[in-house]
Every structure is written in structure tokens, then in C-alpha cells.
Amino acid sequence: MRLITRSDFDGLACAVLLNEVEQIDSIEFVHPKDLQDGKIKIGANDILTNLPYVQGVGLWFDHHSSEIVRNRDTVTYRGRFEIAPSAARVVYRYYAESGRGEKLQRYENLLGSVDKSDSAQLSMNDVTKPGGWMLLSYVMDPRTGLAYHHGYSISNRELMSKMIDLISKHPDDPDAVLADPDVKERIDRYFEQQEAFTQLMRERSTVEKNVIITDLRGISEMPAGNRFLIYTMFPQANVQVRVFDGRKGEFIVCAVGHSIFNRTSRTDVGELMTKYGGGGHRGAGTCQLPNAHAETRVREIVEQIKKDG
Structure with a gap:
């Protein structure tokens, strides 16, 4: 089968698990919007994980709350959907409950870290001094x-x-994984660019009521950095709205996230993002906006979050 998953830690963990229990012939890492736009043909020989449902897929595993909104009508599929800390946890439960999870038990420690990372249940040290699976x-x-x-x-x-x-x-x-040369060269760059990343976040961010607005449009060389650092810099805010140029400047991306340290926001981000063609969880989500309407729609999003409090 062909496995199609998201290019992040949770998507990677899904691939590790499924590679143990299914006959995987090929793996593709894709962006969810490419599926929503029909750019990737999906069939019965495909497995989708950590990505939106597509009719006709062979197996589907996901945990994003926006899929409840998007698929209010009954959909028929093999696999599992539930609100869970990670999509990898959904995969694990599916095979454990079907009697095929024995091979996956050795990944329990990894899964705990994937759950913690993907649900952003992080400590200050997890953000400022990461190590192990968190790094x-x-x-x-x-x-x-x-x-x-x-x-x-x-x-x-x-x-x-x-x-x-x-x-x-x-x-x-x-x-042992972090010591691999191809991983280590990325870790080195991550830490080398932290100071520049932090400075840029301060320069490009403003606060309106409970919302941090970070406008990164027009930046061609963006330093790498931890997206959660912003919440240590503006502890009074409970949501960040981050705006940046999309692929080849063809659209604007609006990424919204609840503060992981000030958990008082009443906005359901995933539901809000579906109104603009995106998706996500209650606490985090993204959408892609046409350049011509981006300013107006970003302002609508900010005002709604401020109204929610």
C-alpha cells in the first residue's frame, strides 16, 4: 500500500508504526491543503494518516477536530478517527484493539513524546532547553x-x-537518533539561529488585547526557530496569529495557535480556520488566503479571536 502522511513528527511516528503492521510499498509526505484541493489522487490502495479524509481511501487515521466540522455528513471508511493527543496514538489504538498491536508496544516511550509534542502539553524547559524526542x-x-x-x-x-x-x-x-550526522547538522543549525529567530519575533510582533500578531510577510531568509518561544516572550497574550508568505508567494498563510502557557482562549481555532478553507484542532490551525483578500481576512480572524477573549 501507499502511505500518505504529514511531514511532521506525528506524521513520521504514524509512518513508523504502520511500517510495522502493514505492507507499505511507498511513502509520501504531503501538505493537507494539497489533498483538500484534489491535487493528489487517492484510492483504495492508499493509507492516509494525520491528514483530511478523502473519499475512497483504503485506510484513514486522524485526530483533528476540524474533520468533525468538515465531515458532518456520515462518511464510510476503514481505520479510525477520534479526538486524541496525536494521530500516532489513534493508529496505535486501532491496531491494539484489533489484536495486531504487539509489534507496536516497543514504541510506547516514543508515543508518549509524540502525544506531548502534538498536543503542546509542554513545560517551559521543553521549549527553551529541549532534548531527546522533544528536540x-x-x-x-x-x-x-x-x-x-x-x-x-x-x-x-x-x-x-x-x-x-x-x-x-x-x-x-x-x-542515538539525534547523533545521526544528517540529524545533527539540522540540530546545530536550529541552535545557531535561535538568537536571530527570537530577535525577529520581537521586531515583527505586536499585541492587540489577547492576541499576538506576528507578520512575517516579505522575509526571504527566515531563521529557524521554535514556534512556541513566542509565548514565553508575550505571556499576557493567549493566542498568536502568524502571517507569512505561502509557496512561491502565490498565497498568504495564516497560522493561529493558543498559548501553551496561558490557556485561557475561548476560540476553537480549527473551527474558525474551516471558515477560510483551512483546518486544525481546537488549539491550533492554519488556512491559506488569496493575496488579494488576505489583509481583510486576517483582520476578521484577529477580531473574532479578540471578541472570543
């Missing part, structure tokens, strides 16, 4: 921005494929 989660997260920099020995897609074997060999030893 790997930031390195593999496309929102960190490491993939946009060049000079690596192998491409990001090649690294994602390599990581499946690395994690399978070292399910209880994240330090």
Missing part, C-alpha cells in the same frame, strides 16, 4: 523552518524516509 519533534516540524535552508547532505524528504529506519532501530534511544 527531534522541533527538528522535524516544518514550522520550525529548517527545511527552507540549504546546504544539508540529504534533502528533507530523504531525511524523513531515513528517520523511519532510525527510529525503528532505536525506539527507546532518542540520543
